[in-house]
Amino acid sequence: MQEGRWAVAEYDIRAELRYSREDEWVRAEGDRVTVGVSDYAQQQLGDVVFVELPEVGRTVDAGEPFGVIESVKTVADLYAPVSGEVVEVNDVLAETPEAVNEDCYGDGWMIVIATSDASEVEALLDVEAYKQHIKERADQDH
Amino acid sequence: MSSLQRTPLHGVHLELGARMVPFAGFDMPVQYRSIKQEHAAVREGVGLFDVSHMGQLHFSGPGAVAAVERLVSCRVTSLRVGRVRYGLLCNEEGGVVDDVTVYRTADDALFLCVNASNVEKDYRWCVRHCGDDTEVRNHSAETALLALQGPGSEALVAALTDLDVGALRRFRFAESELGGLPVTVSRTGYTGSDGFELYLAGAGAVELWKMLCDRGAVPCGLGARDTLRLEAALPLYGHELDDTTSPLEAGLARFVKLDEGGFLGAEAIRERAAKGPTRQLVGFEMVGRGIARADYPIALEGRPVGVVTSGAPSPTLGKSIGLGYVPPSLAGLGSRFDVMVRDRPIEAQVVETPFV
Known part of the structure; x- marks a missing residue:
């Protein structure tokens, strides 16, 4: 993510989700894992103007870039939180990238991965660990 | 990060919840709420920027005007008191040391407003190229600079001062008081919209900022400043300009007195122009x-x-x-x-x- 910090900010970090250290969230339902970026990520980016997502059918490895998100000011890679095949892509974001700012956990979702290794979800950060991760980065900046 | 400098408005930015980033050695607000909204505020209403990180180099003495004439690419002797010109400091190879605005404050005094990232370099450069009859002082640390930009700026400034703001045309400035604070009011900016740059002692910066915001100015960060200046195609030092770019290649010929002999770098610029860009x-x-x-x-x-x-x-x-x-x-x-x-x-x- 872009360097910098909010001096005063509150982030909507949801307990029912898991998070990557690169600020993606995942929602696992069976072997289907929906992926988006967290409220922290969208606030750090600011106004999102462009989202580039992979084609359905592409295989991704955990930790590998699967797309790109651009705000007015910044370009950031999107990283696959788990390995598997991309089975759905939120094509609507091509026309309405601002959905990432407005509803990052809903309409701003990005892809669905059919995961090949469910344990990768368990290895992601839970809500408390992710909040701690955000706090540590803010502290580093100070 | 702890070594970053702070402007007098640093605490205000934190209170407002700005996202802060390091810029030219300062901890500066890149945005408060949204770059798009801040950008729109300047194009349609009035936005307020803290640009106190920028530098001010003051020249005085019997040799000051001639010295600055040699230092910058624009004409200086013909610049009347109360007027501003844009120009370039160039090196002997014809590259750009910095882009600056030149303020004629008196018959024998001027100041340059320079980029934050170049203050020390510019100061050394200017001192090196000025004689004993010119005093060069760096007032950057004690000077605050607020940029009030957008079509609503004139009415806002007019409400706070006795100065005839409507008569202050573009690229002119005047000493005045805003809400009782001594301020140099300059009708200049870096957004492509009408507006003012307000120079004052650092101690008054917070008071002036709050006065302007209370009257509707929208705090704007460096993110919007960048998109605004890009729409206006205004160059940014370190991007369009650097120590190796020629002002002519950068499309700045109208700010360069090429027909005359004397400013540092003119000869090299003329040679490069003769060869063709x-x-x-x-x-x-x-x-x-x-x-x-x-x-x-x-x-x-x-x-x-x-x-x-x-x-x-x-x-x-x-x-x-x-x-x-x-x-x-x-x-x-x-x-x-x-x-x-x-x-x-x-x-x-x-x-x-x-x-x-």
Whole structure:
């Protein structure tokens, strides 16, 4: 993510989700894992103007870039939180990238991965660990 | 990060919840709420920027005017008291040391407003090239600078001062009081919209900021400052200009007194001009889908031919725009080339500048 910090900010970090250290969230339902970026990520980016997502059918490895998100000011890679095949892509974001700012956990979702290794979800950060991760980065900046 | 400098308004930015970033050695607000909203505030209403990180170098003494005339590319002797000109400090090779605004404050006194990243370099450069009859002082640390920009600025300033603000035309300035604070009111800016730059002692900065915000000015960060100046095709030092760029290649010939003998770098600039430029700064918009960013290569039929110096989505136009250096053969309006966006060629087209 872009360097910098909010001096005063509150982030909507949801307990029912898991998070990557690169600020993606995942929602696992069976072997289907929906992926988006967290409220922290969208606030750090600011106004999102462009989202580039992979084609359905592409295989991704955990930790590998699967797309790109651009705000007015910044370009950031999107990283696959788990390995598997991309089975759905939120094509609507091509026309309405601002959905990432407005509803990052809903309409701003990005892809669905059919995961090949469910344990990768368990290895992601839970809500408390992710909040701690955000706090540590803010502290580093100070 | 602990070594970052702070402007007198640093605490205000934190209170407002700005997102802070390091910029030119200062901890500065990049945005408060949204770059798009802040950008729109300046184009449609009135926005307020803390640009106290910028530097001010003051020249005084019997040799001051002649010294600055030798230092900068624009004409200085003919600059009347109360007027401002844009110019360049150039090195002996004709490259740009900095781009500056020159304020004539008295018959024998001027100051230069310079980029934050270049204050120390500029100060040393100026001292080195001034004689004993000119005193050069760096007032950057004790001077605050607020930029009030947008079509609503005039009414806002007028409400706080006795100065006839309507009569203060573009590129003029006056000493005045705003809400009781002594302020140098300059009708200048870096956004492409009407507006004022307000110089004052650092101690009054918070009070002035609050006065202006209470009357409707929208706090704006460096993010909006960048998209605004890009739409206006105003160069940013370190992007369009650096120690190796010629002002002529950057399209700044009208700020360069080429026909006369004397300013540092003039000879080299004339020599380069005589040989013909090897590259030219152009404004372009993206034809294909993609956003140009600084340092992306510009290519033609797969061959690298230039480089993007600035690029962003234009909030006003709703398209992606940029500035970049290309060979003169590709500099004409309507010329097409590719911007390499993450190694993929995306078509772009040269358009008129300013973009808005």
